[in-house]
Amino acid sequence: MHPVLEVRNLEKAFGGVPVLRDVSLSVHAGEVVALAGENGAGKSTVMKIVTGQVQRDAGEVLVNGESVPHIDTQVARALGVAIVPQELAPYPDLTVYENLFVGREMHTRFGFLDRRGMLNQARQMLDVFEVDIDPSTLMNRLSVSVTQLVEIAKATTWGAKAILLDEPSSAIPDREVDRLYAVVRKLRAQGVAMIYTTHRLAEIQQLADRVVVLRDGRLVMDEALAQAPEHAIVRAMIGRDLDSLFPDKVEPRHEIGLTVRDLQVERGGPTVSLEVRRGEILGLGGLVGAGRTEIAEGIFGIRESHAGDILVGDNPVRRNSPSAAIRAGVALVPEDRKGAGLVLLQSVLDNTSLPHISEFSTLGWIHGRERRAAVKQASESVSLRSRGMDQIVGTLSGGNQQKVVIARWLTEEANVLLLDEPTRGVDVGARGEIYAIIHNLAATGLAVLLISSDMQELIGLSNRVMVVRDSAVVGELSTEDLQHEDVQERIFRFASGLEQNDADGTAA
Amino acid sequence: MAPQHETRTTDAPDPEKHQERKLSYPTETPSVEGVPAPEDSKGWNRERVINLLIRNAMVIVLLIVMVFFALRNDRFLSVANARTILIAAAPFALVALGQTIVILTGGIDLSVGSVIAVSAMSGAWMAVNYPDMVWLGIIVAILVGTFVGLINGLVISRLNVAPFVATLGTLTAASGFAYVIGGGAPINGLPESFGTIANTRVLGLQLPVFFMIAGFVILGIVMRYTAWGLRVYSVGGNRTAAEVAGVNAKNMLTSVYVLSGMLAGISGIVLASRVISGPPNLGKGYELFAIAAVVIGGASLMGGRGTVWGTLVGLLLIQTLNNGLDILVVPAYWQAVISGVLIVAAVAVDMWASRRSSS
Numbered sequence: 008m009h010p011v012l013e014v015r016n017l018e019k020a021f022g023g024v025p026v027l028r029d030v031s032l033s034v035h036a037g038e039v040v041a042l043a044g045e046n047g048a049g050k051s052t053v054m055k056i057v058t059g060q061v062q063r064d065a066g067e068v069l070v071n072g073e074s075v076p077h078i079d080t081q082v083a084r085a086l087g088v089a090i091v092p093q094e095l096a097p098y099p100d101l102t103v104y105e106n107l108f109v110g111r112e113m114h115t116r117f118g119f120l121d122r123r124g125m126l127n128q129a130r131q132m133l134d135v136f137e138v139d140i141d142p143s144t145l146m147n148r149l150s151v152s153v154t155q156l157v158e159i160a161k162a163t164t165w166g167a168k169a170i171l172l173d174e175p176s177s178a179i180p181d182r183e184v185d186r187l188y189a190v191v192r193k194l195r196a197q198g199v200a201m202i203y204t205t206h207r208l209a210e211i212q213q214l215a216d217r218v219v220v221l222r223d224g225r226l227v228m229d230e231a232l233a234q235a236p237e238h239a240i241v242r243a244m245i246g247r248d249l250d251s252l253f254p255d256k257v258e259p260r261h262e263i264g265l266t267v268r269d270l271q272v273e274r275g276g277p278t279v280s281l282e283v284r285r286g287e288i289l290g291l292g293g294l295v296g297a298g299r300t301e302i303a304e305g306i307f308g309i310r311e312s313h314a315g316d317i318l319v320g321d322n323p324v325r326r327n328s329p330s331a332a333i334r335a336g337v338a339l340v341p342e343d344r345k346g347a348g349l350v351l352l353q354s355v356l357d358n359t360s361l362p363h364i365s366e367f368s369t370l371g372w373i374h375g376r377e378r379r380a381a382v383k384q385a386s387e388s389v390s391l392r393s394r395g396m397d398q399i400v401g402t403l404s405g406g407n408q409q410k411v412v413i414a415r416w417l418t419e420e421a422n423v424l425l426l427d428e429p430t431r432g433v434d435v436g437a438r439g440e441i442y443a444i445i446h447n448l449a450a451t452g453l454a455v456l457l458i459s460s461d462m463q464e465l466i467g468l469s470n471r472v473m474v475v476r477d478s479a480v481v482g483e484l485s486t487e488d489l490q491h492e493d494v495q496e497r498i499f500r501f502a503s504g505l506e507q508n509d510a511d512g513t514a515a
Numbered sequence: 516m517a518p519q520h521e522t523r524t525t526d527a528p529d530p531e532k533h534q535e536r537k538l539s540y541p542t543e544t545p546s547v548e549g550v551p552a553p554e555d556s557k558g559w560n561r562e563r564v565i566n567l568l569i570r571n572a573m574v575i576v577l578l579i580v581m582v583f584f585a586l587r588n589d590r591f592l593s594v595a596n597a598r599t600i601l602i603a604a605a606p607f608a609l610v611a612l613g614q615t616i617v618i619l620t621g622g623i624d625l626s627v628g629s630v631i632a633v634s635a636m637s638g639a640w641m642a643v644n645y646p647d648m649v650w651l652g653i654i655v656a657i658l659v660g661t662f663v664g665l666i667n668g669l670v671i672s673r674l675n676v677a678p679f680v681a682t683l684g685t686l687t688a689a690s691g692f693a694y695v696i697g698g699g700a701p702i703n704g705l706p707e708s709f710g711t712i713a714n715t716r717v718l719g720l721q722l723p724v725f726f727m728i729a730g731f732v733i734l735g736i737v738m739r740y741t742a743w744g745l746r747v748y749s750v751g752g753n754r755t756a757a758e759v760a761g762v763n764a765k766n767m768l769t770s771v772y773v774l775s776g777m778l779a780g781i782s783g784i785v786l787a788s789r790v791i792s793g794p795p796n797l798g799k800g801y802e803l804f805a806i807a808a809v810v811i812g813g814a815s816l817m818g819g820r821g822t823v824w825g826t827l828v829g830l831l832l833i834q835t836l837n838n839g840l841d842i843l844v845v846p847a848y849w850q851a852v853i854s855g856v857l858i859v860a861a862v863a864v865d866m867w868a869s870r871r872s873s874s
Binding site: 307309329330332333339341343346347348349350351352353357360361362364365368371372373375415 | 740741742743745746748749752753755756757758759760761762763819820
């Protein structure tokens with residue numbers, strides 16, 4: 008039997024830079040292929056070519072064994088190839104059933120919309136998925152994960168025989184992924200062919216029948232799941248063993264760099280206390296949505312907190328004032344780099360100098376030379392690669408953008424560095440560099456708070472890890488604990504509420 | 516706590532910005548790491564020239580328009596006519612400047628036309644009642660404009676009312692006040708000295724032309740060389756990121772509308788001085804004219820992109836066009852039609868050019 012979807016010898020380059028080199032893969036009816044690889048490996052490009060959003064340079068795409076010479080989005084749809092994109096684009100102010108039927112509306116005899124008919128059919132469609140949604144709800148009332156299920160439902164009702172799911176679990180909380188998995192399995196049972204991109208190894212184990220790994224645009228692995236142990240997948244993805252990315256840990260100093268006492272971010276909610284020594288990297292582990300970002304934002308003052316004390320060194324810092332925090336040398340590298348970290352339209356120079364702009368100006372007048380010198384030094388300290396300071400930040404690669412976000416805190420002396428998912432969206436090469444930067448900054452005496460959902464990163468970089476659940480610290484792992492083999496499991500047990508200990512570290 | 520959304524400080528994603536981000540994706544992917552281009556390659560290769568031309572597309576359009584008129588009528592290229600164009604542009608210059616700064620933050624100020632009226636009327640009223648103290652009228656007019664701007668700024672930054680709506684409100688209310696001050700009629704009988712502000716000539720040019728030049732020079736410098744200028748661009752380019760960098764976005768927004776109101780107040784007093792009276796419909800429609808000049812100048816209504824220099828070009832383009840069509844004796848109604856078409860065409864050219872230069 009022919010595969011439902013197959014690509015052969017796919018080639019694609021953007022602006023002369025190859026992103027796909029001789030990639031061939033296929034997916035059969037009732038099969039789930041996990042397409043793994045780091046950011047920039049070419050996963051999205053494969054998906055976009057197959058769904059006609061991007062045209063291939065060379066190679067062949069076959070649907071049900073027949074070669075399709077030209078694919079645009081219309082053709083893909085007609086052939087039954089559908090994509091559920093990573094960033095969903097529903098119509099938020101229309102109802103669920105309207106969303107499902109936009110573009111193929113049902114009509115009454117008189118040419119009016121057959122709302123009753125659509126409503127009924129929508130209900131049946133959603134029932135198949137065992138999702139309890141009223142089709143007349145407004146789309147914007149739904150959580151991201153339910154929205155995603157509606158988008159998947161939409162794809163199937165278009166008669167899709169092959170569905171491409173682009174990082175479907177990246178946007179939804181862990182406790183809701185089970186529902187997604189259930190739907191994927193249901194579709195597989197119905198004979199739908201699926202390609203599923205993900206970073207998460209656990210997910211591959213749970214769902215996939217076969218694993219395909221891309222690295223730097225090349226296919227480096229195509230194996231049945233049983234033949235692909237976890238470490239082999241990881242090595243295929245990053246091209247070497249993960250441990251080699253992490254620098255040796257340094258011994259923290261004695262002085263305390265950051266003290267947080269009874270910080271209450273949510274009114275009436277739990278409070279958080281922690282201390283980070285200078286030169287120490289304190290990891291904050293936990294599930295997505297556990298409240299770690301809120302803690303960092305609360306310390307920085309960009310999110311309102313209601314009680315508590317924050318000290319940098321021995322000096323108290325006014326709460327709820329980012330500018331006070333910045334003056335005290337607190338730096339925040341936010342999780343959402345493009346949304347909250349950078350002004351993409353502006354130059355490296357402007358972005359890097361913004362936080363401490365008053366330091367290189369008198370009465371608001373910017374000293375150009377001083378500013379350029381400071382920015383130059385800061386960019387060199389993170390080994391930024393750009394076409395000079397006047398390059399627009401939006402045209403830098405993800406890794407270099409992240410370096411700018413870090414560099415802009417280094418134009419003046421920084422004392423505390425709050426990192427929220429510092430390597431999200433950063434490709435693996437640059438990832439190692441960012442680890443080195445973080446490590447070096449800690450070595451110069453900064454107190455570093457590191458939030459990461461990447462377990463390896465958390466363990467590989469941190470001197471100590473605190474685990475957060477429901478906005479409270481529920482467990483702590485010392486340097487020695489982090490060297491234990493069971494460390495991942497322990498963090499997970501704390502994070503998911505299977506285990507708890509109190510602040511002094513004794514298990515309860 | 517609602518754990519189902521990954522918490523971040525951003526509000527609901529702005530669909531427009533979103534798209535921009537997506538568009539930028541292909542250019543981002545292939546950026547070759549590890550190949551630092553030479554810091555600055557001097558020398559005039561073809562690509563550099565083309566890029567320079569594209570970046571100044573609107574200047575070229577302006578030159579083409581000028582050449583066209585010059586070829587059609589030799590009266591066009593004369594010192595006297597250049598002076599006419601400058602004098603015609605001057606009254607709009609200050610409000611267009613204020614509008615530029617507001618638009619850079621992603622906002623809009625629709626109220627400036629009415630602010631001109633209400634500040635002119637208050638200035639005129641003061642001048643009639645205190646004829647010996649013309650300066651008092653001037654100060655009052657500027658204060659009134661500033662005050663309306665402050666209201667705009669506070670409503671927008673503290674009450675989170677959309678700038679379009681907030682300034683639409685003050686547009687209507689301030690216009691009402693302008694009529695209230697004059698009891699529904701123009702204020703006449705102003706002292707002659709009131710006219711000195713606008714009608715004094717230096718080097719054959721009326722003072723407002725110098726106000727225009729001063730305004731562009733000062734704000735041009737402020738936007739480029741001061742922390743405030745940088746912060747305006749940051750708040751407009753990405754408000755959340757600016758806040759994370761310690762910028763007080765609310766105060767920035769307020770200051771921008773205050774500035775726009777103040778400049779409209781100055782325009783009001785200058786315009787009233789020119790006619791030595793206080794007509795309550797003074798400045799009507801100036802807001803749209805100002806917005807047109809800013810947009811032709813290459814500013815993005817989404818904020819974060821645009822320059823004071825661009826607005827000057829936009830302003831001169833519109834005025835040159837009107838002037839040239841006058842000289843060619845094109846009927847006024849047709850002039851309006853042509854202007855309208857050209858505004859859209861100019862912006863379309865600019866969009867095309869900026870796409871070219873970024874790809």
